[in-house]
Amino acid sequence: MxxxxxxxxxxxxxxxxxxxxxxxxxxxxxxxxxxxxxxxxxxxxxxxxxxxxxxxxxxxxxxxxxxxxxxxxxxxxxxxxxxxxxxxxxxxLANKSSITSNYLKFIWNQLTTPKGAPEKNRKSYMNNVGAVSRTNISIWIDSRLDTINYYSGDFPISWKCYSDADEFTFDIYEEAENGKPVFQKTVKKTSVPFADFSSKLKKNKPYFWQVNVKNEDPERRKVVYIWDKASFEKLLAQIRSAHNGTETAAEENFRIGFLLESARFYSEAYGYYQKAAQLNPELELYKKTLEAFKKDYAIGQ
Amino acid sequence: MQSPPKPRTGKNRQSILKRAYKSFYHFYLRYLFKRDTILATISVFLFIWLLSLIPLNTGILNPFKTALKDLDFNDISYSVLNKNKNTPIDSRIVIVNIGNADRAGLAMMIEQLKAAEPKVIGLDVTFNSAKDPHTDSLLASTIANSSNLVVVSRLDWKNKKTPEDVGYFGRFEKYHGYANLIGEDGGTIRSFSPYEKSDSIVYSSFPVAVAELADSKAVEKLRKRKREYEIINYSRNTDQYVIIEGTDVLENNVAASLLKDKIVLMGYINHDPFNIEDKHFTPLNSRFAGKSTPDMNGILIHANIISMVLDGTYIRNIPSGIFWIITILIAWLHVALFMRYYIEEHIWFHLVAKVAQIFFAILSVYIGILVFDWFHLRFDTKISLIVIILAIDIIYFYEALAVWLHTKFGFQTSFHSKSH
Structure with missing residues (x-):
């Protein structure tokens, strides 16, 4: 004992x-x-x-x-x-796995690799691109997202990645340069929904967001601004009353959506574009605009 | 006194042939129709079928499969037998090596090339994002004002709704086509997909989009084939295309007549074997199996595809029905031979089996190459080789099964418990 x-x-x-x-x-x-x-x-x-x-x-x-x-x-x-x-x-933390466990992992990976030849499952084997690139930045952010105004709704901040990076760090700062992030999230997708951070930011105060990928200098920080209810509703009322003539509900929603998008209220504009397309599904312009909007801002991806 | 030998009559010759057939029948042919031979042959294919049912990828446990994974014996006809050595230079296509030209350089090159009035210009360069406002505007303006310029795009199937990424200058382009080729990562590029469809939108590949502007009739033929993928007929290598340097284009050192009404492809070419930027493995690689370095730039692969489309020299796959009939026939003939030696002269069995395997491997590859060369028909001899390799083990298994069935149920078999 x-x-x-x-x-x-x-x-x-x-x-x-x-x-x-x-x-x-x-x-x-x-x-x-x-x-x-x-x-x-x-x-x-x-x-x-x-x-x-x-x-x-x-x-x-x-x-x-x-x-x-x-x-x-x-x-x-x-x-x-x-x-x-x-x-x-x-x-x-070094990889302290034994040879046995590494070997078993290797065997398991091999056994669970999907079977098939390139020609039989071509979509999985079309990663070889026969072209040379003339770009050295792997992250690309749509210039329209350099300032984002937000009040409410479900909208993602998105970017495109042209390298093999599979992990991104999304940061929000109070300062345009330097400083510590007030919000940080590591993601595997190329977007972060507003719902993840909007409640953590103060209203009517500019913040700066940035996407980082390992071993690469990030792009300059972009602005994100959360509006309070009173200010947004005041702006919306101005937009609504800007048109004096008669217009259908679909036309009004489309106009508001367009003006909100121009004012960089993308989340809110999306809602109005959706309403316009629902109210007049026949009109190709509303449908196409909504589709293009969703594609440009990676909504639903 | 001996009588002179009798002259051979037709009857004599017939009897010699008859005797030869009889002895051959006794030696080998009778085994073809033995129940054991047929059942053992069926067992080989049954085994392959059962293997394919396992949801796990057993490739790693199969050294043959692992070794032969990225091997196509038809590659030998390119890499060793110089199949395309005598193919003349394709004068319809001129390749411009853009070297390290930046966006401004490319814009100037396109302007210079346009002045020579080529049929179509293909730009094999991707531009993923903005770089410098001045050069970006210059290139955007050049692209927008070029009515016969095709720029590469890229298909990304992770994005299922809109898989085509046209890049930064996409909105200025009149024509674009994806540069994706079919092949494993780091594997040999043997085929390409001419068209891809997603949500009722049809996307053209880059070489097809270029060929469409040059010769729409030839592309119509391709369209009518309705193939999901086409095997690339690598008819030419670097020396069999006219390649000019981009710097010569910029310095106006190239006669306009060389480019007039031609297909001009702008891409990156580097002859340094250690520079592998946009280089891929092709069947033309001097090492058709094992480790080596990529051998062909993407633009040359596209040029080969365009040549194939313009000439209509497509490579066909042997119909799968005929393929399996031939494979079963080969397996049957071999199993009969193996059975004969297994049962009657077991001492020679392994030696004969190995010699037969080697002989068949050489012969089948040769026949495959001939068929590929003469008829542009691809016959994958790899499968029949695997079948013959498997046959020997299956015979052992079949023997045990047959003997057990004989003891238990009186199953009639040529095997008996002391066959060897």
Whole structure:
């Protein structure tokens, strides 16, 4: 019994010791303006410098630093800002899977790969594009989304990606440059619905959104502005009364939708375009406009 | 005194033939119609069918399948036998190597080319986003003012509603076609899809869109074939197309007569084997199996497709009914031979089986290549080779089954428990 107790104690101690093991970070490459703060002393980052969990690193604009953690995993920081090394604990997790588990994973992946030849299932095998690209930006954001006004409704902020990136970070800031994000979400899709963050933002205050993809400089931040009820209804009343002549309900909805879209109230405009198309389904213009709107802003995708 | 040998009469010759047939029948032919041969042959195909029913992809457990995955023996006719060596240069097509030209450079090249009045210009470049307002406006204006310019687009089937991505200049383009080719990622490109349909919208591929403007009658033929995909007839490699440098176009070093009424394809070509930008594996690769580097730029693949469409030299697949009849016939002939040695001269069985497999592999590939070369008909000899390889193991299994059935139910079989 005594032996068992000693064994359990030793196991526990070893687990605690392992859990508390500090990470060591090695600066592997530096580009641009990168500095390190250790024991309240700031120095320029140099290749080969060892950092601990207590170190802080500052990455300037258009700069890059690559770091190797615990001689195992390499990661890079390209986003300007100041970071504590403890933030990068996740990047230190090395793949400790055994050969057996890796082999079993491989076999399972192979067994569950769909059967079939390229010609029999061509849509799955049409990823080879026989063309050269003359673009070096993988994220593309429609210029109409450089300012978005929002009051209510279901509308996604979307972008297009032309690289193999499968994960994006969507940030909202209070500042046009620098600062910490007030909202951050990592997504696999190329859109984030307003419902995810609108309640977290203050009304009548400009915020700035940005989409980041790994190892790439993001585009300049875009503006998002949440309107309060009174201000929006005042604007809507102005739009409604802007037309003096007679018009059908469908025409009125279409006109309001068009003017709201011009005023960058995309979520609200969508609702009015939908109403116009419902009220007069015969008119091709309403139908086509609604289809184009949905396609342009990736609604329902 | 010996009498002189009697001259051979027709009757004698007949009896020799009869005897030869008899001994051949006794040696081999009688095994063709044995119940065991027929049942063992059926077992081979039954086994293949049962394998196909397993919902899991068992390819990894099958070394033959894994090794032969991206192999087509017809590739040998291109890569080893120089099938297209004597194909003349296609004078209808001129390829302009855009090199590293940027958007402004491309706009100027298009303007220069337009002045030479080609039939159609195909621009094999994608533009995914805005770059620089000045050069973007320049290229947008050039694209909008070019009535015979086809620009590539890209199909993305993840986007099911509107799969075609026409890129940043899409709204200025009069014609576009997708540049997607059919093949595994990093695999050999052997086929392409001429048209794709989604939500009643028909999308044309880039080479088809270019050929349509050059020769609509030829494309009509293609349309009438109604094939979901076409096997690419790689008739020419880099040396069999007229390739001019974009810089020469810009410096006005190219005679307008070379381009007048021609199909001009603008794309990226790099002869450096270590530069693999827009390079793909094709059957023309000098290494038809195993690891190597991609060998052909996308624009040359499109040029080969256009040549094929203009000439109407399509490659046909052998009808599946005929294919399976031939495969079953080959399996039957082999199983009969294997059975004969298995039952009568087992000591030679494995040796004969291996020799037969090697002999058949060489012969079938040769026949396949001849058929491909003469009739533009593709016969996948890979399957019959797999069937013959499997046949030996199936005979062992069949023997055990037949003996068990014989003991249990008195099943009549040529096998007996001590056959070897």
């Amino acid at each position: 005594k032996h068992i107790h000693i064994f359990l104690l030793l196991t526990f101690c070893s687990m605690v010791a392992n859990a508390q093991k500090a990470n060591s970070f090695l600066v592997y490459s530096v580009k641009g303006n990168v500095s390190i703060v250790e024991n309240n002393k700031g120095t320029k980052a140099q290749i080969g410098k060892l950092l601990t969990d207590n170190s802080t690193i500052t990455v300037g604009a258009n700069s890059l630093v690559s770091i190797i953690c615990n001689e195992a995993s390499l990661f890079s920081i390209t986003k300007p800002g100041t970071y504590s090394m403890t933030q990068f604990k996740d990047s230190c």
